[in-house]
Amino acid sequence: MPQLTAQLKEKLAQCLCPPGNGVFTVNTAKERKEQLHQTIFGQTTNVDDLWKTSLNKLPDASRAVILGIASDCGGGILRGANWGPLFIRTTLLEQHPNLNVFDLGDIRVIPHLLSDKYLNEATLANCRKALYQDDKSNYCVSPLSITEDVLHDFYAQFPDKGIFGLGGDHSVSYPLTKAYLQAKKNQGKRTAIIHFDAHTDLLVERLGIDLCFGSWCTHILDDLPAPEHLIQIGIRSTGKSKQHWESTFGVKQHWAKEIKELGVEKVIGNILAQLAQQNVDELYVSFDIDAIDESFASATGTPEPDGLMPEEAMQILHAIAAKYPITGADMMEIAPFTDSSGLGLESREKTLKVAGDISAFLLEEIAK
Numbered sequence: 001m002p003q004l005t006a007q008l009k010e011k012l013a014q015c016l017c018p019p020g021n022g023v024f025t026v027n028t029a030k031e032r033k034e035q036l037h038q039t040i041f042g043q044t045t046n047v048d049d050l051w052k053t054s055l056n057k058l059p060d061a062s063r064a065v066i067l068g069i070a071s072d073c074g075g076g077i078l079r080g081a082n083w084g085p086l087f088i089r090t091t092l093l094e095q096h097p098n099l100n101v102f103d104l105g106d107i108r109v110i111p112h113l114l115s116d117k118y119l120n121e122a123t124l125a126n127c128r129k130a131l132y133q134d135d136k137s138n139y140c141v142s143p144l145s146i147t148e149d150v151l152h153d154f155y156a157q158f159p160d161k162g163i164f165g166l167g168g169d170h171s172v173s174y175p176l177t178k179a180y181l182q183a184k185k186n187q188g189k190r191t192a193i194i195h196f197d198a199h200t201d202l203l204v205e206r207l208g209i210d211l212c213f214g215s216w217c218t219h220i221l222d223d224l225p226a227p228e229h230l231i232q233i234g235i236r237s238t239g240k241s242k243q244h245w246e247s248t249f250g251v252k253q254h255w256a257k258e259i260k261e262l263g264v265e266k267v268i269g270n271i272l273a274q275l276a277q278q279n280v281d282e283l284y285v286s287f288d289i290d291a292i293d294e295s296f297a298s299a300t301g302t303p304e305p306d307g308l309m310p311e312e313a314m315q316i317l318h319a320i321a322a323k324y325p326i327t328g329a330d331m332m333e334i335a336p337f338t339d340s341s342g343l344g345l346e347s348r349e350k351t352l353k354v355a356g357d358i359s360a361f362l363l364e365e366i367a368k
Helices: 005-017 032-042 048-062 083-093 122-132 141-156 170-186 215-221 244-250 258-261 264-277 310-323 347-367
Strands: 064-069 102-107 162-167 190-196 232-233 250-252 282-288 326-332
Touching: 005 048, 005 102, 005 141, 032 048, 032 083, 048 102, 064 083, 064 170, 064 347, 083 162, 083 326, 083 347, 102 141, 141 162, 141 170, 141 347, 162 170, 162 347, 170 190, 170 215, 170 282, 170 326, 215 264, 232 264, 244 250, 244 282, 250 264, 250 282, 258 264, 264 310, 282 310, 310 347
Parallel strands: 064 102, 064 162, 162 326, 190 232, 190 282, 232 250, 282 326
Antiparallel strands: none
16 A cells, blocks of 8 residues: 655645635634534644654555645636635535545645746745745745645655645646546546636636636646547537637537527537547546536625526536546635625535535545
């Protein structure tokens, strides 16, 4: 059985923090954090040491591993998705208490940063000093860079485990999927990304930034066996046609209106036929909550009407999971303090329930 090497444990202990602590704040949602720590560790003090000790259980733990990335610096409409990991964890523990998962913790997030490639040497040194008390440290400092670096080492030592990423804005899926795809390629596995979203996320850049919530898909295409191994479901909010996106990037799309017009069973058949033609071995599911209609998912930065019903999304997931192993996944863009419906707490709880149910299903599949 693969072991947790001292080198990887040190990297995890330095670059991650206990579950729920990824948001760098003092008082906001303090009670919810303490509730989470009480549930996971049985106490609210000395949590950092308890979490580091728990890392020793990783080799023998579930195949399904939760990793929180509480970053919304790659967003740009309404912020607040950095609170997603904390709130979704609470929802999972309350509504799905029997899940067989291992919680690795949260990426340490400096909330002003996105990727190390955007930083000069002086900023890198300052941030390394702040995070690691060593301005000459070799560790990354930005959430996207830390995530990719940690997961390359994680998959190298635990090739049979799967990461379930809790975001965060959708830029976070860039390092999650990139590390996953490269690891699976090294294992000789043919993979596909099943991407649920109201938006294509296929910009080349947004306001000069190439890695953000609207462009992450574009920059993982070269890591797929072929561009058409990115299958997008629920698209409806875009200024260009389906033909434009498919012909320009080579991806495959199933728009929300097709599901309404053709019926979910027909669309499922089309997706399964495509996967069979591609000889896919394993799947990664990236789920932006705004794929779901705003009547069920309004606590997000860009809620959209005319989307999937929760039961339609679950029907698609059940169908593909019955044919192909899901070995990695993520849930993105839950912004618990954001509300476009005017219903306040009711809106948040409805969004969290949908996200929790979908997340629980994906975690159960990864655990297999």
